[in-house]
Amino acid sequence: MIKGQPTSEPVQKPPIGQFALLPGLAMLLVLPLVAGGSDYILQVFTHALLLATLALAWNILAVSGSISLGHAAFFGVGAYTSGLLSLELGVSSWLTIPTAGLxxxxxxxxxxxxxHRLRGAYFALATLAFVEIPRVITDNWDGLTRGSRGLVGLPGLPGLRLGAHHFDISASPTGSYYFVLGYGLLLLxxxxxxxxxxxxxxxxxxxxxxxxxSTLGIQVQKYRLMALLLSALFSGITGACYAHLVRYIEPGMVYGIHFSAIPLIFAICGGRFTIIGPALAALVLYPLDQFLFHPLLPAGHEFLYGAVIILTILFLPSGFWGQLRKGHLVSIKTGSIE
Amino acid sequence: MSLLRLEALSKKFGEHWALKGIEFALEEGEIVGLVGPNGAGKTTLFNLITGRYKPSSGKIWFEGKDITSCRPHEIRHFGISRTFQSSRPFAKMSVLENVVVGRIFRGEFHLFPHPTDIKTALQLLELVGLAHKPGAVAGELTLSEQRRLDLARALATEPRLLLLDEVVAGFSPLAVKQAADLVQRVRERGVTLFIVDHFLRLSLRVSDRLLALDHGEKIAEGKPQEVMRNREVIRAYLGVRHDDEEQSAEGMEHGGQAF
Amino acid sequence: MWTTVLVSGIALGSFYTLVALGFALIFGVTHTFNLAYGELLVLAGYVAYWLWKTYGISLLFTFPAAIVVTLAVCLILQRLFSRLREPMEMNSLVVSFGLAILLQNGMLFLFSGDYRMIRVPFLNEGFRFHGLYLSYGQFTLLALSLLVIALTYLLMRHTYLGKGLRATIQDKESAALAGINVSGMGILAFAIGAILIGLAGPLFGCIHYLYPTAGLQATLIAITITIFAGVGRIRSLILGGWILGLAESCAVVVLGASWRELVSALMLITLLALRPYGILGKEEQ
Structure with missing residues (x-):
């Protein structure tokens, strides 16, 4: 970490430190041991982690101020690229997942x-409409994509060979869980x-x-494009992981408004001006939805997400993690660390 | 060779000439005040120099190079920087980060801010009197602090020419005096200054020369006292349209003693 | 065949204009984007479907009930929007997106995810007119849409309230200075918008399958036409609706029904790429 010059003023204590999250990380690391035999709990947290990576990827673009309502385009294209390459050509998913990102x-x-010329609400609207392009094409290009029948029987997440040992990640929920956790930490x-x-x-x-x-020398469009491409890269990788995790995809599912809305909701609710807020919201809200609201309200349990986003915009515009760390959204440390 | 030379510079918005045939030259090391009533074209002139607008006709020369129609980030690399009429800090970033952003985009690519960039930024905060709160969130600063932050951020680009747009608007007389001292210190660093100052509160204290505009045309230039005695300038200031009454009343109050 | 395309395109386009009318009015007066617009339309359709299916109420009498429901939701939305801070366009977009999710899940809970349609046998019959076959459904769609549009036009042009609305659309601050209650006009815009949705929703249920997420298409259509026409020009809205309706009809004939949904999306993206400063078209000076 870069150190600033010592300043006379004592360093302000943040209201809540990033280290408060360490117990949470520890819990994620040992979860498969704690959850014991319950595959369901592991599956829910594997999904929560995957959605967390989507929210993190979405936020790379949102940092530049561009709110996207169209990340399902990247997610879906990633899922289909990886799915088709492994189904049609039998390529290892170690290769198809990065290709999906590209x-x-x-x-x-x-x-x-x-x-590229749009800002704010108009950028958001254009991205919302843009998703229809890959969706309708995937839906109609039967010869290549198998159309609305979708891709069935996809291979699982890639295996790992260490010397004589072969870890088949897809064979056990624990393996998939650690694969997604590893990807999540890498992305973080x-x-x-x-x-x-x-x-x-x-x-x-x-x-x-x-x-x-721009007056200070920043090439605005160049950096906005870089943010979009990085965000798309990781959203595509997440989409590919999703395809191999669920092993079945169809256009309405992976290009649906769901995968555009989810990262927006998690990022805004967790705090889109923070690094980890979007991931935190995913890890809190998705299990809450699955463990509490889904059993109570099998049809319509996702109203939770609608309510959460409205309440956040009205009462906590910087998101809950942003609120807890108010005034400490900064990237460069300023205090005297010596 | 003049540092900045404007050659028959004009800008038209629709059918309206915001600036018409401006000829002017700034010499290295000068402080020049740009004065004139509302709508005279002062901020438009700054926007043309910094590449935000493209001129309709005419040329801008900086150190003998033609910089007409260069883009804002290119202009910065020639050595021109500016502050804004309503100060525009990066509100959700820290004070230090605001200044560091001014330092780090110098053309060559670096992945992270260099420690010397941060050191320089802290020194600039010292210069403008914000050294005690580098970690504060910029959006929560007072108006006067935001203006000083704007100045530090603009200075961080190491400009040869600095354009200041209404830096003392709304300041108390004491704050104006402090700002004048600050401007002198900036000049001592070898920076040439061009100052938009509607009410002449700052430019009469520090300027070597004044350039007066009215309705997009140059009406006078020269030593401050000469320009202030110029009939056209007096008429432009006193004959302000009534829809500006609030501001012109304030103008008489603060700028009036100069006439 | 092409006359059929023409007729169905114009009928559909007139209906799209009706759909866009409420959106354009609300946007023009309050500068808020209502992404839940399509969901409201589908909700109104569901109300009509439910009354028609369970109580056998004639379609004509379902309109008042649909209007009551959309009015209630629209006025709640208006309260939500009035509490938002700047930037209004962006924040209203996100909040109404949240409301859209709420409504989708509410409809999923109440009406399940099955595809529903209001089938009025009479509407499927038709008549010949100068060798041109018109179904009563198309004819009703065309006639009702144009009637409602004409009534809205009269309201906007020739009543005191309409003048207040138009003044607010043109310039909020001047309207306020002229003594117009601008926030009142905002509520009125939402109310008229709600009535228009309440009228369009049951019709939508007759020509399109109802399912909880069917609203997105309608929202895109409303936004596309509004961005094409700008606010406050009903004639341009009609033109936009017809162009979109005809384009969709052509796409269905040439490419097949499954390509239809791409038309409004492509039109919206193209319009935005050409008019990057959006509906109001104000470039920062």
């Missing part, structure tokens, strides 16, 4: 051509790097005051 980047370039590290880097400073500056940012 195909999402390609779609993001197309989206950029349409949307990436997002932390992005936030703390010059790229992150540029994106935040663009979000706050685009004109001032």
């Amino acid at each position: 195909s999402a980047v390609a779609i993001a370039v197309l989206m950029w051509l349409f949307c 590290a990436m997002v932390t790097l992005i936030f703390r880097s010059n790229l992150g400073l540029a994106l935040q500056a663009i979000r706050e005051e685009e004109t001032a940012a």
